[in-house]
Structures are given as structure tokens and as C-alpha cells.
Amino acid sequence: MVGAGGGGRLPKSSKHYGLTALCPIKLGTAPGRNSSYEAVVRETLAGLDSHERSPMARVPNTYLARLYILKDVFYEGRSQQEHLKSQYLFFGSDFHGELEPYLRGMWENIEPEVRLIWQHCVAFGSSVNSAESFVDYIKKCQVSNTFLFNGSNDRPLAEQLKGLYLKQEFGDFVASHQGASDDELRSAFLSFAERVQVTKLDGPTWRPGAQTLESARTHS
Amino acid sequence: MTTFEIRSGVDLHDVQGNIIKGYGRYGFPVARYVTYRINAAVAGRTFIKLLVPMLTTSVPWSESGVVEEGTKQPPSTTNVALTYEGLRRLGVPERSLLSFPDEFVMGMRARASILGDVGASAPKNWDPVWQTEDGQQPVHLLVTINAESSDALAQRYEEVGLAARAANDVAGDSAGVQQLAGHRSAGGADAAFQDGAALRDEHGTPGPKEHFGYTDGISDPYYKDSGSRSSNVIGGGKRLRDSSPATDAGWAPLATGELLLGHTDEALEYPAAPVPSTLSKNGTYLVYRKLHQNVATFDRYAASEAAKLSMEENLFRAKLVGRWPNGAPLASFPTEAEANAFNAKLEQAKADRFDETATPTQRAAATERHLELKEQQSGFDYREDIAGESCPVGAHSRRANPRGSLEFGQDHAFSTPGALVNRRRIARRGLPYGDSSDRSVDNGDHGIIFMAIGASINRQFEFVQQQWMNFGNDFRLGNDQDALLASWPDEDIDPLRARMTFEVDPDGMEVPKICTGIPQFVETRGGDYFFVPSLTALSAIARGAVDPT
Numbered sequence: 001m002v003g004a005g006g007g008g009r010l011p012k013s014s015k016h017y018g019l020t021a022l023c024p025i026k027l028g029t030a031p032g033r034n035s036s037y038e039a040v041v042r043e044t045l046a047g048l049d050s051h052e053r054s055p056m057a058r059v060p061n062t063y064l065a066r067l068y069i070l071k072d073v074f075y076e077g078r079s080q081q082e083h084l085k086s087q088y089l090f091f092g093s094d095f096h097g098e099l100e101p102y103l104r105g106m107w108e109n110i111e112p113e114v115r116l117i118w119q120h121c122v123a124f125g126s127s128v129n130s131a132e133s134f135v136d137y138i139k140k141c142q143v144s145n146t147f148l149f150n151g152s153n154d155r156p157l158a159e160q161l162k163g164l165y166l167k168q169e170f171g172d173f174v175a176s177h178q179g180a181s182d183d184e185l186r187s188a189f190l191s192f193a194e195r196v197q198v199t200k201l202d203g204p205t206w207r208p209g210a211q212t213l214e215s216a217r218t219h220s
Numbered sequence: 221m222t223t224f225e226i227r228s229g230v231d232l233h234d235v236q237g238n239i240i241k242g243y244g245r246y247g248f249p250v251a252r253y254v255t256y257r258i259n260a261a262v263a264g265r266t267f268i269k270l271l272v273p274m275l276t277t278s279v280p281w282s283e284s285g286v287v288e289e290g291t292k293q294p295p296s297t298t299n300v301a302l303t304y305e306g307l308r309r310l311g312v313p314e315r316s317l318l319s320f321p322d323e324f325v326m327g328m329r330a331r332a333s334i335l336g337d338v339g340a341s342a343p344k345n346w347d348p349v350w351q352t353e354d355g356q357q358p359v360h361l362l363v364t365i366n367a368e369s370s371d372a373l374a375q376r377y378e379e380v381g382l383a384a385r386a387a388n389d390v391a392g393d394s395a396g397v398q399q400l401a402g403h404r405s406a407g408g409a410d411a412a413f414q415d416g417a418a419l420r421d422e423h424g425t426p427g428p429k430e431h432f433g434y435t436d437g438i439s440d441p442y443y444k445d446s447g448s449r450s451s452n453v454i455g456g457g458k459r460l461r462d463s464s465p466a467t468d469a470g471w472a473p474l475a476t477g478e479l480l481l482g483h484t485d486e487a488l489e490y491p492a493a494p495v496p497s498t499l500s501k502n503g504t505y506l507v508y509r510k511l512h513q514n515v516a517t518f519d520r521y522a523a524s525e526a527a528k529l530s531m532e533e534n535l536f537r538a539k540l541v542g543r544w545p546n547g548a549p550l551a552s553f554p555t556e557a558e559a560n561a562f563n564a565k566l567e568q569a570k571a572d573r574f575d576e577t578a579t580p581t582q583r584a585a586a587t588e589r590h591l592e593l594k595e596q597q598s599g600f601d602y603r604e605d606i607a608g609e610s611c612p613v614g615a616h617s618r619r620a621n622p623r624g625s626l627e628f629g630q631d632h633a634f635s636t637p638g639a640l641v642n643r644r645r646i647a648r649r650g651l652p653y654g655d656s657s658d659r660s661v662d663n664g665d666h667g668i669i670f671m672a673i674g675a676s677i678n679r680q681f682e683f684v685q686q687q688w689m690n691f692g693n694d695f696r697l698g699n700d701q702d703a704l705l706a707s708w709p710d711e712d713i714d715p716l717r718a719r720m721t722f723e724v725d726p727d728g729m730e731v732p733k734i735c736t737g738i739p740q741f742v743e744t745r746g747g748d749y750f751f752v753p754s755l756t757a758l759s760a761i762a763r764g765a766v767d768p769t
Contacts, residue, residue: 167698168698171698171716171734172716174732174734175716175719175734175736176716176736178528178529178731178733178734179528179529179530213699213717
């Protein structure tokens with residue numbers, strides 16, 4: 001199914017896209033290093049920041065992204081042992097929207113990191129030098145999947161983060177204004193609404209990728 | 221040709237009695253928990269060999285009238301449990317040791333972050349007996365004694381002590397088995413044992429109250445073949461879909477394997493268990509936690525927060541746990557008047573049941589009435605109260621046992637209403653300790669020895685503690701913690717984070733009430749994870765005959 005281009009999307013009306021791509025890593029020794037390309041890629045992945053400091057947190061509409069190295073298939077006994085022809089960089093991302101604009105957004109926002117991560121993948125250096133060529137490259141590496149990350153609805157990320165932010169802030173507002181008179185409440189609510197900017201998605205809001213309330217709020 | 225008779229059920233002679241029986245309810249109001257270190261395997265094994273004939277099994281007592289043959293209820297009960305380090309020191313083979321689950325091997329101290337044992341509850345603040353210098357579990361063997369009187373308790377404690385000394389004599393090592401002191405008590409931090417005792421009412425009668433004033437231990441899980449009264453299935457079993465929760469048709473017994481190793485569980489398989497099966501079958505795990513209760517802080521907070529929210533204080537207290545202080549569930553008795561009327565009937569039936577001047581017929585009728593009323597304490601669910609307007613969604617007892625409400629009113633969301641609950645049930649044992657008659661200070665000696673029993677510490681106790689007590693997402697309560705058990709890593713916590721909502725009818729005009737700035741009411745003071753072997757397994761351990769090959 002490699003290259004079949006069947007992204008995961010269930011049901012069809014959903015705006016939630018599940019991308020799985022397997023990008024072959026070059027075989028052999030990395031130039032100037034006493035290690036394989038695979039080891040260099042592994043080192044690069046290990047050095048990436050996570051949560052709100054992850055480069056993927058800067059890619060719009062990312063619900064959940066994973067990068068890891070697929071070394072080989074497991075031998076399950078009986079039949080002839082099989083091996084992968086290559087080691088692969090696995091890239092999986094669950095996001096809102098369509099594949100191509102998402103990948104373009106990735107290139108536009110974290111091009112240096114994309115180059116760093118994919119530099120030792122087969123044909124990457126020779127074929128990818130723009131958003132469009134990155135889209136083409138990932139689509140060539142795409143495999144079908146049928147399982148999506150189930151921890152998110154299918155709204156745009158900015159809406160979800162704003163929703164979570166508002167829920168938390170409104171809960172705090174209610175808890176801290178119990179028993180207030182109608183006038184006090186009205187005036188407090190107006191300044192609350194002024195502060196949280198209900199319809200403004202780009203802020204104040206929660207920070208993408210944040211794992212704790214404290215780190216989510218530093219953005220608001 | 222020989223025909224074999226296949227027996228169903230559980231060999232209750234092989235199962236230690238504390239697993240099946242909540243001794244407190246059988247008229248054993250006092251308890252002693254004795255901790256031992258095993259320095260010499262021979263002494264440890266001999267100690268166990270001498271303890272085995274003293275142990276109380278799960279065979280029903282004749283008075284309970286459940287089975288035809290029964291043993292007479294003794295004046296005291298004795299049970300034994302072992303930590304991982306205890307098993308290792310007793311010479312249980314490596315292969316068996318390696319087959320125990322991770323959380324048991326690690327012990328409770330190492331699971332502190334999962335359990336929320338942080339801040340005041342952090343292991344460094346535990347009683348001296350639970351402190352370790354070498355990183356190994358300090359307590360290896362736990363003997364639990366329950367008794368009908370202090371005299372019976374003292375006598376059995378003496379007999380256990382004699383067994384330990386005899387074992388040391390056999391081993392020629394006076395410290396082969398060493399009783400570990402270091403339990404904090406009213407007399408200091410170095411008590412030789414931990415005592416527990418049911419709290420007494422104004423007439424001196426032991427009752428089911430705990431130090432915050434609630435009636436505790438009303439609804440315990442009911443397991444298949446556990447030998448207890450079948451009507452306990454109401455509220456204690458797993459919730460079925462199409463019958464009323466007030467009747468036994470509304471519930472089915474939980475699979476035995478949720479409680480006991482070596483029996484099929486709710487997943488229709490044997491729970492993961494150590495090898496060989498001789499070691500694990502009819503055994504289970506016990507979580508021992510000493511929980512200090514800050515009674516002054518609790519009373520102060522209940523009074524001030526109830527006033528702040530313009531609520532009757534008793535209603536406020538009831539909302540925190542989901543039951544009125546007298547035990548009546550909020551879901552069935554939303555007002556205090558209803559709860560009190562119900563409780564008066566219950567108390568009357570109980571008095572009539574044990575009235576020695578009444579005729580046997582009168583007493584039998586009163587017994588029937590009493591049991592029916594007790595069923596009403598447990599025979600409910602939250603189907604009529606999904607939003608939490610009677611019993612808050614985050615109330616302590618609702619969190620601990622959501623009774624099918626995790627479908628959130630959406631019928632057939634799961635195959636059964638209890639699909640997310642049936643594998644998270646824990647049998648609760650244990651008793652309060654200490655005296656809280658001086659309620660002006662927190663630092664007296666008062667709390668509860670909480671004991672949870674089940675086939676998987678990780679899947680049952682730890683899950684409930686981590687996901688349902690220390691977090692609120694499964695109940696759509698975000699990161700709200702349980703109000704009673706909430707723990708905080710440090711003191712300057714945002715008061716809006718420490719909160720609980722009392723929901724109202726979503727279609728009504730009433731405003732929900734939110735309590736905030738909930739202080740830490742309960743502090744962990746120690747404990748560990750124990751294995752409660754069957755009598756068969758204990759004998760095998762004592763003989764050094766556990767053979768996993």
C-alpha cells in the first residue's frame with residue numbers, strides 16, 4: 001500500500017486526518033561519523049524538544065504527532081524470516097484539515113527542523129527544497145492507516161485550545177464570583193469577556209503542545 | 221469407569237478470612253496490625269508454619285446462616301500477608317518472584333507519584349516503621365488481628381508473639397523474625413504495633429463512623445461464590461441494564477477473579493498471577509494505608525464553606541461524599557428530613573432485630589425488615605441523577621463506585637452499564653484508629669487504616685486512586701480532585717484549583733455551588749503492598765516447597 005495515499009479519516013465527513021508516512025533512511029555509514037545514518041537520525045530525534053517546546057507544536061492544527069524509527073519487522077515464527085529492506089523514519093500526525101495544506105504549513109513553520117530530521121532519508125536531500133516538494137515527498141512515503149488518535153474532536157486546533165482555555169477561565173470566574181450581586185456580576189463578567197476575548201482565536205488562549213495547566217497558561 | 225464430580229465455586233477453607241469478611245461487621249471492633257522484618261529465612265518459615273493453624277479462613281460462621289456447615293465465630297481472628305521483600309527473604313524461588321506484577325515488586329513507596337503521595341503525604345513524612353535506609357521494603361510480614369474485645373485482642377497478640385519467639389528458638393537466631401516498632405500513636409512515634417478500633421457512640425457502642433463523622437463501609441463489592449449473603453449483590457454487584465437497582469435482579473455478582481487469583485475475572489480469563497498456581501490460587505493482594513485525618517481543618521472548612529455557600533452544614537458534608545453522615549445515599553434521599561426518617565426506621569429495625577425480650581418470630585421479622593432497609597442503603601444508581609443535582613458527580617463515593625453512571629445517561633453506550641467500573645472494584649477492609657474527641661487540632665492521633673483488597677493492585681486500587689480520586693477527567697470534571705483525598709505538592713496552591721462543584725438541575729434556574737480552596741484533609745502516614753497467600757501457599761512457603769518449574 002506504500003504510496004497509495006490513503007490517509008486515515010473516519011467517518012468521511014470528519015475534518016480529522018490521520019497521516020502515516022514511512023521514510024526510508026539511507027543505508028551505510030554517515031559521512032564523518034563512526035555511526036550509521038540510522039543512529040544519526042535517532043540522535044536527532046532524541047534531541048528534539050517535546051510538549052510545548054516541540055517543533056510540531058509550531059505546526060498549525062497538529063493534534064498529536066509522533067516520530068520514531070522502525071528498525072525491522074518482528075519474526076513471528078514458522079514461516080521464513082522476513083526483514084525490511086530499509087530502516088524507516090516513521091512520521092505520524094493526527095491533525096485538522098487536508099493533507100497538502102497541513103504539510104505546507106509544516107514546511108513554512110519549521111523548515112529548518114524538517115531538514116534536520118529528514119536529511120538522511122533516501123532522496124530527501126536531492127528532491128526536497130520547497131513546500132511543494134516536501135508535500136510530494138511525504139505523499140510518496142504515505143501508507144494507509146485506519147486508526148486515528150481518539151483524544152481530540154475534529155475542530156481546528158485553535159478552536160479547541162480556545163475552548164479549553166475558556167472552559168478553565170470561565171470555571172474560575174464562576175467559582176470566584178459566587179454570591180455576587182447582579183450588578184457586580186454584570187460588571188465583572190464584562191471585564192472577564194473583555195479579558196478572554198471569546199471570539200479571538202489567536203489569543204488569549206492555551207499554548208499548543210502544553211502538557212500541564214501551568215505551561216498551557218503561560219500563553220494566555 | 222470413574223466419574224468425577226466437578227465442584228464449582230471457591231474452597232473457602234483455603235482463602236484467608238480477611239479477604240471475604242469485613243470483620244468489623246461481625247462484631248470485631250478492635251484490631252491490631254503487627255509488622256515484622258524477616259532476618260533469617262528459617263525463622264520466617266517456621267513463624268509462618270506456626271501461624272497457619274491460627275489463621276482465620278473464609279468459611280462462613282454458623283451464625284451467619286448462609287451455609288449448612290459452618291465454624292463457630294472465634295473471639296479473635298488472625299491473618300497474615302507478605303511484601304515482595306518478605307517473599308524474597310522467605311526463600312520463594314526467583315522464578316516465582318519474577319512473576320509478580322511490577323507494582324507489587326516496587327512497593328507502595330515507589331508508587332508515590334502515581335498515588336498522589338506528595339507534599340504532606342510524601343513517604344519522607346510516613347511513620348518510622350515504613351522508613352527505609354537501604355531502599356528495600358522495611359516491613360516484610362504483616363499480621364492482622366481483629367477481636368471482639370481488648371482482652372481477646374491482647375491474648376491473640378500474645379500468642380502470635382510466642383509463635384515468633386518459638387520460630388526464633390528453632391532458628392537459633394533471636395532476631396530471625398523481628399517485630400518492627402515505629403508506628404506513630406498517641407504515646408509517641410515508636411509504638412510496637414498499630415491499633416485500630418471502631419469509633420464508639422455516646423453509649424460506648426462501637427459503630428461504623430469514621431473520624432470525619434461519616435458512616436463508612438456501607439457498600440462493599442459482592443463477588444460470586446464468596447459465601448456472603450446473596451442479597452448483598454444489591455449495590456455490591458455489577459449493575460445490569462434492564463432492572464431496578466433496588467432489586468437483586470438489577471445486579472449480578474462480580475466475577476470471583478476480580479477478588480481472588482486463580483479464578484476467572486470480568487474479562488473471562490484468569491487474572492495475571494505469579495507461578496506456580498499453587499502459590500497464587502485463592503490468594504490476592506492487600507493495600508495497607510495509614511491515613512491521618514485532619515479533623516480540625518475538616519470541621520472548620522465544612523462550617524465556613526457551608527456558610528459561604530449558604531448551605532446547611534450537614535448538606536454540605538453530604539455533598540462531599542454522596543451520603544448523609546448517617547449513611548443514607550443522597551441519590552435516594554436528597555433531603556435531610558428524608559435521610560433522617562429513613563435512618564430512624566433502620567435503627568428501629570436493628571434494635572428490634574437484636575431485642576432479647578422479643579419472640580424469635582418477632583426478631584425474624586425485624587431481621588427481614590432490617591435487611592430490606594439496608595438494601596436501600598446500597599440499592600441505587602445514578603440513572604435518575606446523571607447531572608449530579610442530588611449526588612454531585614465528584615462526590616467521594618460516586619467517584620469510587622460510579623455504579624454505571626459513566627454512560628452519562630446514554631443508554632447502551634457500552635455492553636453493560638458497568639463496563640468501565642466492574643474491573644475497578646476494591647473490597648475495603650480496615651478500621652479507624654486513635655481518638656478525635658479533641659477536634660480543635662489536627663495533629664492528634666486519629667485516622668483510618670485503609671485496606672483495599674483485589675486481584676490487581678494496579679488495575680483496581682491504583683487506577684481508582686490515580687484516575688478517579690486524584691483526577692476528574694473520566695467524570696467530565698477536568699482536573700478536579702476528590703475533595704476528601706485531594707493532595708497537594710505544596711501549600712501555596714491556587715485555591716481555584718482545589719475545588720468541587722455541586723451540580724444543579726441543568727434545566728432549572730438554580731445556580732451550581734462551587735467550593736474552593738479545599739485544604740488537604742487526609743495525609744498518608746505509611747503502608748505498603750502485600751500478598752495475601754492462600755493457606756495452601758503459606759504451607760508451601762513454610763516448607764520451602766514452592767516449585768515454579
